[in-house]
Amino acid sequence: MAKAFGFVDFGGPENQEFLDRPVLEPGPGQLAIAVRAAGVNPVDWKVRRGFLGRERALPAVMGSEAAGVVERVGPGVTGFTPGDEVFGVVAAGAFAEQTLLSAGASALKPAEVGFDRVAALPVAAATADDALRDVGVGAGQTLLVLGVSGGVGSAAAQIARSRGIRVVGTASDANRGYVESLGATQVRYGEGVADRIRAAAPDGVDGILDLVGGDDARAAAATLADRSRLVSTADPATAKELGGRYVTRSTTPGTLAALAGLVAAGELDPNISRHFPLAHAAEAMALVESGHARGKVVLDIG
Structure with a gap:
């Protein structure tokens, strides 16, 4: 089982709690990763409140972007192998010790850039x-x-x-x-x-x-x-x-790689204003939901 943070019903923060979920196996076009960092974004509380629809199964793990180490790759995935350090858009919630990334919206992490800094890129x-x-x-x-x-x-x-x-x-x-x-x-x-x-x-x-x-x-x-x-x-x-x-969204591996390149070159600072451990995910969410977070908030995991 992997520790995760999510919500059990749509609505306010009173519906958030820690969850234990089975270790996930990657499907076609997916990467299974051990999560090292996850970005916290306004879209996360909007999803919890049901502002973006209520079709998802509950309980649901929160978070839209993550960085970590590839454990397994799903069918049809090329360009990634176990042990690679990667970041991207999640397919199964980011606030967890282990999750899935969409390979078509993920990229390799530059060695000189920390997990926290690339985890802050795929959404904002x-x-x-x-x-x-x-x-x-x-x-x-x-x-x-x-x-x-x-x-x-x-x-x-x-x-x-x-x-x-x-x-x-x-x-x-x-x-x-x-x-x-x-x-x-x-x-x-x-x-x-x-x-x-x-x-x-x-x-x-x-x-x-x-x-x-x-x-x-x-x-x-x-x-x-x-x-x-x-x-x-x-x-x-x-x-x-x-x-x-x-805005028209079209996150691709090339886009993410270029953004990480800007970070590595010192031309883009994700401006992480606060780090929280996974155990304090509720505090991180409260800060972002307050509207007073400057720059990015990141969970450090694993």
Whole structure:
């Protein structure tokens, strides 16, 4: 049996508990791994609350991304062998001592990068990379990131900077120093945000990555001439209303390998703000669910 953390019914954190589940065997296109680290993301509590549907079998192990050591490979899997250090999108929950990865959304871990740092990439950084592709801004242009201090925003700012894109991002004044450490210009969100964006980017913005939705997205859209370059990860309805679109996800081994390469080269810092052991998974979830986590939260396992 393997220790895991999950939920027994849809709803609030009162439904979370530790579980014992059998060691999993990989199916076609899967890798069985001994987990070393797992990222904690807002999508995890949204799944638990049933916001993304209630079709999954219960109890369910939480977590969407993990890194670890390959134990066995499933039928049809190539490019991975037992003993490989890997990371990727999970097929059976990440908050566990042992789990399954989807081989088509996994990559080898660079030897010089820790398990915790690559475990923080498949959700936030890969989403940021997908969104930047959809926005379509390039070197010398200006990208506005709404909600730049979170996990996706932090990654997007750094990836954009590595491509020669200037970044302006909305965040609280308390996060100004952090935003500047990402190579971005901080703009306070809230009432009057459009005027502050124009002051920070007098030549206008060439694309918007919206990570917050709502009124701030509506206000910020007024600073963008081509609304097709507004891409949201937060609010598909508002994005459509404003002439933009929701992000198209396409995590691939190549994408993940490229992101890990940026980490190895020092161009992308996953900005892990807190580490928790698996035994304190509930505390990690509470921090992320509060909305006050800056950067990434990671569980250290095994």
